[in-house]
Amino acid sequence: MMRRSMTLWLLLATCAGIMLFLVKHEVQDREDRLNALHREILADQEAIQVLNAEWSYLNRPDRLEHLIRTFSERPRARHLQMTSLDMLPQLLDEPGALSDASAGDTGIILPMVRPISIKAGAQ
Secondary structure: OHHHHHHHHHHHHHHHHHHHHHHHHHHHHHHHHHHHHHHHHHHHHHHHHHHHHHHHHHOOHHHHHHHHHHHHOOOOOOHHHOOOHHHOOOOOOOHHHOOOOOOOOOOOOOOOOOOOOOOOOOO
16 A cells, blocks of 8 residues: 555656646746847837937928928929920810721820821931
């Protein structure tokens, strides 16, 4: 009887030791994860502070006023951007004046009185 109880206690002590070992490593893993999360939170808080500082710097009233003055003025048109009203397509007076395209034609029919074409190499 004594031998059986001793074996039972030895088996229980071994199981308890193994469980204690496993719990210890689980706690260490969770503590490591907790410390990593704390470091990540601190890094995010520092990044938020930097972004707030940049936002404050970029939203200075004098800088915004300068940007508004710079970009609200209309730039002068270049020579290639200017045209006359005669160069724009004229709308047709009646919808029936538009001719049908042939089946093999891949072009687009524009509703204008005189078509304007730009040839390669022409200025």
